[in-house]
Amino acid sequence: MDNTNDLAVLLASQYPLLLVEAQEEQRLLDIIRQAADRLSLPVWTWSATRGLARDGHHAQYQTVDPHVALDFVGQLSGPGVFVFADVHPLLTDPLVIRRIKEVAQGVRRGQTLVLTGPRNEVPPEIESLAHQWSLKPPGRRELHQLVKRTLDVFVARSFPVVVNAEEIEQMVDALRGLTITEAERLVQREALRDGRISPADIPALRTAKAELLNSDGILELVEADVGTLDTIGGLNGLKSWLRLRRRVMISDDALPGLDPPRGVLLTGVPGCGKSLVAKTLAHSWGLPLVLLDPSRLYSKYIGESEQRLTAALSTVEAMAPAVLWIDEIEKGLASSGDADGGVSRRLLGTFLRWMQEREGDVFMVATANDVSALPPELLRRGRFDEIFFVDLPGTDERAEILSIHLAKRGWDPAGFDLGRLVAASEGYSGAELETVVVGALYRALADEDKLTTGSLMKELAATVPLSVSRREDVVALRTWADGRAVFA
Numbered sequence: 001m002d003n004t005n006d007l008a009v010l011l012a013s014q015y016p017l018l019l020v021e022a023q024e025e026q027r028l029l030d031i032i033r034q035a036a037d038r039l040s041l042p043v044w045t046w047s048a049t050r051g052l053a054r055d056g057h058h059a060q061y062q063t064v065d066p067h068v069a070l071d072f073v074g075q076l077s078g079p080g081v082f083v084f085a086d087v088h089p090l091l092t093d094p095l096v097i098r099r100i101k102e103v104a105q106g107v108r109r110g111q112t113l114v115l116t117g118p119r120n121e122v123p124p125e126i127e128s129l130a131h132q133w134s135l136k137p138p139g140r141r142e143l144h145q146l147v148k149r150t151l152d153v154f155v156a157r158s159f160p161v162v163v164n165a166e167e168i169e170q171m172v173d174a175l176r177g178l179t180i181t182e183a184e185r186l187v188q189r190e191a192l193r194d195g196r197i198s199p200a201d202i203p204a205l206r207t208a209k210a211e212l213l214n215s216d217g218i219l220e221l222v223e224a225d226v227g228t229l230d231t232i233g234g235l236n237g238l239k240s241w242l243r244l245r246r247r248v249m250i251s252d253d254a255l256p257g258l259d260p261p262r263g264v265l266l267t268g269v270p271g272c273g274k275s276l277v278a279k280t281l282a283h284s285w286g287l288p289l290v291l292l293d294p295s296r297l298y299s300k301y302i303g304e305s306e307q308r309l310t311a312a313l314s315t316v317e318a319m320a321p322a323v324l325w326i327d328e329i330e331k332g333l334a335s336s337g338d339a340d341g342g343v344s345r346r347l348l349g350t351f352l353r354w355m356q357e358r359e360g361d362v363f364m365v366a367t368a369n370d371v372s373a374l375p376p377e378l379l380r381r382g383r384f385d386e387i388f389f390v391d392l393p394g395t396d397e398r399a400e401i402l403s404i405h406l407a408k409r410g411w412d413p414a415g416f417d418l419g420r421l422v423a424a425s426e427g428y429s430g431a432e433l434e435t436v437v438v439g440a441l442y443r444a445l446a447d448e449d450k451l452t453t454g455s456l457m458k459e460l461a462a463t464v465p466l467s468v469s470r471r472e473d474v475v476a477l478r479t480w481a482d483g484r485a486v487f488a
């Protein structure tokens with residue numbers, strides 16, 4: 001997970017050419033210097049305004065011209081890391097590309113050419129030589145350093161800073177998922193707002209981060225105050241499966257040999273609690289819930305959709321441990337066919353690769369309504385830990401769900417004839433049962449009456465459940481699930 005480590009490994013592995021995508025150039029340079037330092041390699045940097053210079057030295061004569069700079073590097077025989085900044089405009093020039101290729105082909109031991117920029121399209125000529133790497137969002141350690149450094153500056157300017165070590169940790173947590181620049185800006189903004197750094201700034205940091213994450217609309221930090229898994233009626237298999245995973249996910253008492261849980265796919269009859277599970281799960285586990293909306297990934301620029309997905313996924317990783325929720329996954333990642341020029345195919349590929357390779361503690365809850373649209377790759381064993389089918393509630397479950405929703409609105413379930421209600425609500429989903437309770441309450445309000453079993457019965461009779469109005473669809477869903485999914 002550590003950027004410096006990763007890069008040091010790449011430098012030591014003798015890749016001739018690294019293409020690094022990074023928004024934060026200064027941070028990248030710091031990391032390159034730290035990594036190079038571990039291997040005792042000198043760092044040279046080139047920019048279009050200054051030319052090529054070895055760290056601590058003046059720029060070489062006339063090397064503002066990238067051709068001259070590349071020739072110069074080509075003639076050096078000693079080891080070194082040669083960083084060319086903001087190269088994307090140059091990568092349209094065939095002569096520059098050719099020179100890069102020749103330099104990369106001719107590198108000696110300990111030499112690595114590094115091309116950086118906020119966004120790099122790799123020209124096909126150098127594709128096979130180039131290794132692509134991108135800076136991961138800062139982890140805990142980097143953010144911790146940043147917060148400490150920022151607070152030290154405030155203290156030095158005799159700014160009141162009244163946070164203890166534990167609160168500093170909370171600040172770091174609140175900032176996870178942001179870039180260093182964004183994090184720094186937020187801390188400073190909160191400090192200036194009331195002229196001090198205090199615990200009161202922590203919730204403000206969280207809110208500000210939620211807004212930043214949501215600025216491109218792909219990720220949303222869901223502040224779900226929906227209760228715990230216990231407020232879900234039924235779904236006992238799924239609930240106990242999740243409770244068992246909790247121990248591995250958030251505490252360290254995992255048994256040796258037990259892999260951390262990765263995630264579940266929930267499909268099933270609409271309105272039976274799929275989204276509810278995602279929301280209550282994060283709350284029960286005390287983890288942030290990040291919603292990824294795949295339909296927002298689409299961009300008309302080739303390659304950009306995948307880039308956005310990669311960036312979004314690494315943001316989530318930086319917030320780990322976290323729950324990643326992808327609602328209606330079939331809508332964005334899996335729509336089949338090439339109608340969109342293959343974008344959804346490539347997005348799916350990017351996503352599957354991430355599912356396979358990720359190391360962070362991100363537990364994923366994906367939900368799908370239209371299972372027939374899901375590509376088989378996504379359903380293959382090993383992608384999700386389990387695929388659950390959330391079916392219509394049975395008799396006991398309906399009693400539980402009615403009780404939960406009555407109690408939630410201040411009515412004691414013991415005052416109702418649950419047996420009658422359950423018998424009359426065969427085929428109703430959790431969402432429909434909730435609507436019945438709400439509807440009956442309104443009816444009672446209109447009639448200036450109390451809520452009774454009778455008013456609930458009336459409301460039930462007036463509702464046609466989906467399982468009746470769309471019987472074939474529900475049957476088809478169940479048939480699909482048989483043998484493919486575990487009934488939740």
Ligand SMILES: Nc1ncnc2c1ncn2[C@@H]1O[C@H](COP(=O)(O)OP(=O)(O)OP(=O)(O)O)[C@@H](O)[C@H]1O
Nearest residue numbers: 231232233270271272273274275276401430431434
């Ligand atoms: N098992 C349940 N226990 C308690 N409440 C439930 C249950 N199932 C559904 N509900 C109620 O119905 C609402 C809607 O359910 P939810 O959004 O989770 O359904 P869904 O399976 O995601 O449906 P969709 O396929 O339409 O997205 C929930 O917010 C909750 O109030």
Ligand SMILES: [Mg+2]
Nearest residue numbers: 274275327367
């Ligand atoms: Mg839903």
